[in-house]
Amino acid sequence: MRTAPFTAPEFNLGKVNQDAAARMEIVTHLINDTIEFYKWGLTIADKRVEKWPLMSSPLPTLAISSMYLIFLWLGPKYMQNREPFQLRKTLIIYNFSMVILNFFIFKELFLAARAAGYSYICQPVNYSDDENEVRVAAALWWYYVSKGVEYLDTVFFIMRKKFNQVSFLHVYHHCTMFTLWWIGIKWVAGGQSFFGAHMNAAIHVIMYLYYGLAAFGPNIQKYLWWKKYLTIIQMIQFHVTIGHTALSLYIDCPFPHWMHWALIGYAITFIILFGNFYYQTYRRQPRREAPAKGGKAVTNGVVPGDEWCQQTGGEADSGGEREEEEEGAG
Secondary structure (H helix, E strand, O other): OOOOOOOOOOOOHHHHHHHHHHHHHHHHHHHHHHHHHHHHHHHOOOOOOOOOOOOOOOHHHHHHHHHHHHHHHHHHHHHOOOOOOOOHHHHHHHHHHHHHHHHHHHHHHHHHHHHOOOOOOOOOOOOOOOHHHHHHHHHHHHHHHHHHHOHHHHHHHHHOOOHHHOOHHHHHHHHHHHHHHHHHHHHOOOOOHHHHHHHHHHHHHHHHHHHHHHOOOHHHHOOOOOHHHHHHHHHHHHHHHHHHHHHHHHOOOOOOHHHHHHHHHHHHHHHHHHHHHHHHHHHOOOOOOEEEEOOEEEEOOEOOOOHHHHHHOOOOEOOEOOOHHHOOOO
């Protein structure tokens, strides 16, 4: 049986060039449309904050976040063959400094919102130069800055070779919070924005207080039995955020609806991630115990009572046995 001779497919260089040109035109249009949309957005941005540090352009925030991501890649490589840094004193100072900063933010938001007569149900943004409104905006700006400072959590983990602590949730939380809050301050530095920020700042006071105390070592850490409740409080926060935002949509509160929907979606991601962390850490049944070791049962290769040294090498994480996912959000 004779077979037909093989014929190579015809290569049409002209058509390839046309397709490439069409794709390039689409990309160019997308870039131009994005630039035009941003320029339009600037016309409705909050004029009060445009000359505040970091607020004139998104580039500084994006640059800081990009350097953070680069450090995530290069940091472990740099530390791979080096001894971990001993940062106990640094961590104590850092954690208690964050307690002070978050308490200041909570106090400013709470007092300024009360003085301005804010509603906890529905509060539109007031872009006036009223003293209390500017005070709310300034406190929210400090809240945004605090999210940038929290990048140091990751830096300390990597410097101390706690690479396992730098999880997806850890990076997702830190990178998105700092970046997204630039948008919040740029366009809605007030109104409904105060609710989640002052609730989250209050939780961070408790959270960093725990980390600061735990950083003193096992003599203090043994009294910090309430660690798992930090995760529970944070998950409650996300549910409250969704409920509060859904109510605002239901009553048609005059606050940008697209931001309400974005916040609901964002909070859902944290409920899923934090819920998984809580289940994996506190609810999942441990493996069956191995035979006794030195008179003590061994679970997963760790002798009860030795967990602190096994997990931290005798030094507290960025707050004792800090789990990366317990670093607030929302």
